[in-house]
Amino acid sequence: MNIREFFSNIFVIPTPAMILPVIVIGCIFAFFVYYIYVLQPKHGTTEWILATVNKPSFTFFSRRHPMEMKDILPLATITLIFTFLAVFNLGDTTHVGVTGEILVPSTDKNHMNNMYFDEIFHVRTAVEHIENSNPYEISHPPLAKLIISASILIFGESPFGWRVLGALFGVIMLVVMYVFLKNMFGKTLVASCATLLFGFDFMRFVQTRIATIDTHPVLFILLAFFFMYRFITTDPEASFRKSLTSLALSGTFFGLSVAAKWIGFYAGAGLFILYMVRLVQLYLYFSSNEKQGFG
Numbered sequence: 001m002n003i004r005e006f007f008s009n010i011f012v013i014p015t016p017a018m019i020l021p022v023i024v025i026g027c028i029f030a031f032f033v034y035y036i037y038v039l040q041p042k043h044g045t046t047e048w049i050l051a052t053v054n055k056p057s058f059t060f061f062s063r064r065h066p067m068e069m070k071d072i073l074p075l076a077t078i079t080l081i082f083t084f085l086a087v088f089n090l091g092d093t094t095h096v097g098v099t100g101e102i103l104v105p106s107t108d109k110n111h112m113n114n115m116y117f118d119e120i121f122h123v124r125t126a127v128e129h130i131e132n133s134n135p136y137e138i139s140h141p142p143l144a145k146l147i148i149s150a151s152i153l154i155f156g157e158s159p160f161g162w163r164v165l166g167a168l169f170g171v172i173m174l175v176v177m178y179v180f181l182k183n184m185f186g187k188t189l190v191a192s193c194a195t196l197l198f199g200f201d202f203m204r205f206v207q208t209r210i211a212t213i214d215t216h217p218v219l220f221i222l223l224a225f226f227f228m229y230r231f232i233t234t235d236p237e238a239s240f241r242k243s244l245t246s247l248a249l250s251g252t253f254f255g256l257s258v259a260a261k262w263i264g265f266y267a268g269a270g271l272f273i274l275y276m277v278r279l280v281q282l283y284l285y286f287s288s289n290e291k292q293g294f295g
Helices: 003-010 016-039 046-054 069-087 119-130 143-155 159-185 188-199 202-208 215-232 240-260 264-288
Strands: none
Touching: 016 188, 069 159, 069 188, 119 143, 119 159, 143 159, 143 215, 143 240, 159 188, 159 202, 159 215, 188 202, 202 215, 215 240, 215 264, 240 264
16 A cells, blocks of 8 residues: 555544544543543632631541532433433333243334343342242342342332333432542532433343343442442541441442452452441551550
């Protein structure tokens, strides 16, 4: 290939398929630039003065910001919008008998009236749990499939029935994410933007609308890290009893994540590291200030 042919192949007439990714990437870049901007304390505020004078380094002892009245509107709006998106065209409510054979989709069947993707394993197993028969799929612990069983018992043995609880779990994820981010950054705009970014993530959206076992451990993992965050941001001079509830809830949701799918073990590694770093920092805090009570 000569130079002329090389440049003629590069400079082609742009098509929508070429322009759209460029626009999306530009919007994402602009979002994160603005995201970093709003994280900075406003000039002249107490937060700005402390940051300027003290130049604090990273610490787990940072202040936990509370929820405020102004958070009600964005949180309620996000919850309502994504609840509608979660259940819209989720599936038919007509009874579908889940037999002992794996149903193979045909031309007259689709996600609205039949099992879809890995639902052929997990929905079948959920029904087998209801019928107290030997479950077909045992590659992961049973909790997530038992939740699907509960969904079927409540809403019926239909595509809508076996998916709806998982879809609602996906909405709960957004609520947890909003509160988590507001506690961390103390900014309603940051919490709203990041929660919307998470809400429109295609993987979260798709996985929560089908009856597979991925949605449930992700919610439990998110809750485990949320309560671990609350534990590590407890006042270092507070009694252990005051932080025990958050630590116990973190451990409980970690256990639930493992009981839903083995991927929960990976989250346990991160939780363990955070817990150990917290203990080291507490030890250094008590030692440097010559205080008693670390034990």
